[in-house]
Amino acid sequence: GAVVSQHPSWVICKSGTSVKIECRSLDFQATTMFWYRQFPKQSLMLMATSNEGSKATYEQGVEKDKFLINHASLTLSTLTVTSAHPEDSSFYICSATVYYGYTFGSGTRLTVV
Amino acid sequence: AQRVTQPEKLLSVFKGAPVELKCNYSYSGSPELFWYVQYSRQRLQLLLRHISRESIKGFTADLNKGETSFHLKKPFAQEEDSAMYYCALSEGSARQLTFGSGTQLTVLP
Numbered sequence A: 001g002a003v004v005s006q007h008p009s010w011v012i013c014k015s016g017t018s019v020k021i022e023c024r025s026l027d028f029q030a031t032t033m034f035w036y037r038q039f040p041k042q043s044l045m046l047m048a049t050s051n052e053g054s055k056a057t058y059e060q061g062v063e064k065d066k067f068l069i070n071h072a073s074l075t076l077s078t079l080t081v082t083s084a085h086p087e088d089s090s091f092y093i094c095s096a097t098v099y100y101g102y103t104f105g106s107g108t109r110l111t112v113v
Numbered sequence B: 001a002q003r004v005t006q007p008e009k010l011l012s013v014f015k016g017a018p019v020e021l022k023c024n025y026s027y028s029g030s031p032e033l034f035w036y037v038q039y040s041r042q043r044l045q046l047l048l049r050h051i052s053r054e055s056i057k058g059f060t061a062d063l064n065k066g067e068t069s070f071h072l073k074k075p076f077a078q079e080e081d082s083a084m085y086y087c088a089l090s091e092g093s094a095r096q097l098t099f100g101s102g103t104q105l106t107v108l109p
Helices: none
Strands: A004-007 A010-013 A019-025 A032-038 A044-051 A067-073 A076-081 A090-098 A101-104 A108-112 B010-014 B019-021 B032-038 B045-049 B072-074 B083-091 B096-099 B103-108
Touching (some): A004 A090, A010 A019, A019 A090, A019 A108, A032 A067, A032 A076, A044 A067, A076 A090, A101 B032, A101 B045, B010 B019, B019 B103
Parallel strands (some): A010 A108, B010 B103
Antiparallel strands (some): A004 A019, A019 A076, A032 A090, A067 A076, A090 A101, A090 A108, B032 B083, B083 B103
């Protein structure tokens, strides 16, 4: 099946620094990728939709200058959390549309200290 | 307004008992609904989509447009079914997935 590889699986960073999370589609081309955020014991909340070669579409309330999304190729989308703060600590998950629905990355646990 | 509602955060059943995880949705068009499962420390996996109408791991789900429900059922729960289950609705031109809040199923021995 279609696989999305997400890295890193966890990262700890200092407050004020930036962190980049990568999602690669391994055996298919991902025209559209979605980025979700999941707080502990809560559901996945869609942050943005990224389309290859164009600007991402952000959901209401998501700061696009803080969460930079780049989808420069059909196999790679990145999410950069800029000037991270402790409240950005969360679990971030990417997803791509495939013929049978959606496939998900394994997630990135971000802890900002 | 919440588009996907899973009323039970936690659900426990004994092994061999029937299980039903409830999901109600709100959508004006023709919905595309999914059930996803997340086992401990694993990524989200597709369990069912209403379009395919197939049974996976003994689970079935029927779309009831009159009741706007897509409940997940299994006649005989197994311990390995213990996991987090999410109902999700695909909507929008980009087919974004909207997730319910999830139900943590625990199957007791």
